[in-house]
Amino acid sequence: MKKDQVDTQKQFVFEKPSEVERKIPDAGVIDKTGVYELSRLPTGISKIHLIPDFIDSEQADWIFEQLLQDIPWGQRTHVRQEVSFEEPRLTSWYGELPYTYSRLTMQPNPNWHPLLTMLKERIEEFTGYTFNSLLCNLYRNEKDSVDWHSDDEPSLGKNPVIASLSFGATRTFEMRKKPSPEENGDYTYVERLRIPLDHGTLLMMEGATQEDWQHRVPKEYHSRDARINLTFRIIYP
Ligand SMILES: O=C(O)CCC(=O)C(=O)O
Numbered sequence: 001m002k003k004d005q006v007d008t009q010k011q012f013v014f015e016k017p018s019e020v021e022r023k024i025p026d027a028g029v030i031d032k033t034g035v036y037e038l039s040r041l042p043t044g045i046s047k048i049h050l051i052p053d054f055i056d057s058e059q060a061d062w063i064f065e066q067l068l069q070d071i072p073w074g075q076r077t078h079v080r081q082e083v084s085f086e087e088p089r090l091t092s093w094y095g096e097l098p099y100t101y102s103r104l105t106m107q108p109n110p111n112w113h114p115l116l117t118m119l120k121e122r123i124e125e126f127t128g129y130t131f132n133s134l135l136c137n138l139y140r141n142e143k144d145s146v147d148w149h150s151d152d153e154p155s156l157g158k159n160p161v162i163a164s165l166s167f168g169a170t171r172t173f174e175m176r177k178k179p180s181p182e183e184n185g186d187y188t189y190v191e192r193l194r195i196p197l198d199h200g201t202l203l204m205m206e207g208a209t210q211e212d213w214q215h216r217v218p219k220e221y222h223s224r225d226a227r228i229n230l231t232f233r234i235i236y237p
Contacts, residue, residue: 029194043208048205076106099235160205173194
């Protein structure tokens with residue numbers, strides 16, 4: 001065969017790409033009362049329980065006003081790689097023991113506000129768990145937020161139960177599943193959930209939720225009024 005003959009006989013063969021094109025999954029939305037199993041992995045079952053209107057709106061209105069006024073809100077500063085930055089929200093801690101997260105320690109404060117004690121007891125009666133600590137968050141407006149994290153500090157023990165009660169403006173609580181080891185820390189294709197937390201809503205997180213999932217409350221592009229979030233926890237010495 002001559003050389004030019006070979007060239008004209010060249011064929012283009014379509015070859016399927018060896019890697020299947022992956023789609024980023026749409027975020028699921030959870031906004032109805034119910035118990036939801038998020039995942040079942042060797043680490044355990046991740047479960048949340050959403051109870052909108054746990055506190056009726058009229059009661060929630062005055063609770064919000066009281067807490068906004070009475071809780072000793074403070075702005076904490078984090079230092080990372082020698083750069084310090086202020087948390088984009090105000091916080092307050094209640095409990096007999098100090099609480100350390102992101103290398104920041106909040107000192108014990110055993111002087112529970114009576115309203116907080118009342119809310120704690122109501123949640124305990126409903127859930128059957130006994131909580132000994134509370135992290136309060138105040139999101140002053142749409143610019144305040146909390147970044148992706150899990151509540152997995154050693155002081156919370158294994159499979160912590162966290163009861164999160166919200167007052168004021170509705171903000172979206174987002175969850176994303178931690179990637180499997182093959183993903184090398186890449187969250188691009190992980191499962192995601194969006195949970196609107198509005199005035200008086202209780203969200204319980206249980207089982208392996210903190211081990212296998214992360215959560216955040218992102219900044220919003222449109223204006224938002226203030227929101228208070230109370231996360232009741234069980235801290236071990
Ligand atoms: O504001 C919320 O709903 C979440 C707060 C939170 O993630 C936390 O306190 O760890």
